[in-house]
Amino acid sequence: MRMNTGILLFLLFATTWLFNQAVYIVDDRERAVMLRFGELVRADIPSGIHIKTPIAFQVKKFDGRIQTLDSPEAEYLTSEKKQLIVDSFVKWKIDDVSKFYRATGGDPTRIDGLLLRRVDTGLRNQFGERTVKEVVSGERDQLMADMTEILNKVAKEQLGVRIIDVRVMKINLPDNVSESVYQRMRTERERLAQELRSEGREEAEKIQAGADRQRTIIIANAYKDSEILRGEGDATAADIYARAYGKDAQFYDFYRSLFAYREVFQGDNNFLILKPDSDFLKYIKSIDKK
Missing domain, CATH: 3.30.479.30 (Band 7 domain)
Structure with missing residues (x-):
């Protein structure tokens, strides 16, 4: 009975050992190769459970992660x-x-x-x-x-x-290199900043010149239009005066004299020095005689 138990234990141990030697598992995170006395016989074994045949072969696993x-x-x-x-x-x-x-x-x-x-x-x-x-x-x-x-x-x-x-x-x-590099970079930045400022000033001058030119053109056009309107107004007035004079010269002369009186005597400026035979106040004199 004791002998049978010993045999069973031996067989169980041998079976377990053979199973461990023959069966191996390759994890998804591993890369594996099979060796025969150190010589590569199979590469890139897929993940999963595998059986070695013969069991003398060796399986070498490596970490396949990054x-x-x-x-x-x-x-x-x-x-x-x-x-x-x-x-x-x-x-x-x-x-x-x-x-x-x-x-x-x-x-x-x-x-x-x-x-x-x-x-x-x-x-x-x-x-x-x-x-x-x-x-x-x-x-x-x-x-x-x-x-x-x-x-x-x-x-x-x-x-x-x-x-x-x-x-x-x-x-x-190194310290000696750092200072020279930073100085060179600083000089380059200053040069670039100066170029940008110069370009900005040049652009501002162009904009100012364009605005001045546009202002001059607008003023000139406005002056031209005003002169045209003034000329047309003067021509219209002259035509009206001429037609009025042609219809009644005496009344026209009287109207012009009244207009002159209004311009002369407005405000405090009402003192005149005239010759006795001046016609300027002839209508006022005629009123005094009447």
């Missing part, structure tokens, strides 16, 4: 031979697990060093093609986009990984 690799601060030279201190990081994930296994020898910790060397070379080339001003003020996004594209091509081919993003977090300038 990984982040922080690069230590490094010094790079620009096209002007100016030194920059750059802090960056890389996001990557396994693309071809068989290439990844061969490149790392099955040790995933080696990928950091392999990627860092390529990141360093790529950033050195990218910064070497640009000036300090371009890197600091305008072309950082383009630099990162170019770096991502170039590094992704190399990493896929050589390491079996896909580069999601290369990000430059910080660019520091």
Whole structure:
């Protein structure tokens, strides 16, 4: 009885061991390969439950999620031979697990060093093609986009990984470089501001000249119209006077004299010095005689 129990326990243990050796699970977040004495025999095993046949084969699993690799601060030279201190990081994930296994020898910790060397070379080339001003003020996004594209091509081919993003977090300038760069940028901003002010003054002068010209034209047209109206009024008045004189010359002469009296004697100005034989007051004299 005791022997039977021992045999059963042995068989149960052996079955459990064989099951654990033969059955394996690949998670959705993992990439797996199958090895025979260290040699790759099957790559990119799909997720799920699998059985090894033969059980002597080994299954190697790697993290298939997006990984982040922080690069230590490094010094790079620009096209002007100016030194920059750059802090960056890389996001990557396994693309071809068989290439990844061969490149790392099955040790995933080696990928950091392999990627860092390529990141360093790529950033050195990218910064070497640009000036300090371009890197600091305008072309950082383009630099990162170019770096991502170039590094992704190399990493896929050589390491079996896909580069999601290369990000430059910080660019520091040594003190001697910082002062010269900031001074150059300040000078450029002042020059641009002066150009804008000059253009503004020039535009204001153009607007003022246009307004003055328009005002002169409007005044000239108004004066012309007023002179035309005055001439037409004078002509009409002259015609009326002529017709009135033609109908009754004596009454017309009397009317004109009354108009002259009104103009002369209005207000306090009523003192005249005339010759005795002047005709100016002839109608007033005729009233006195009557």
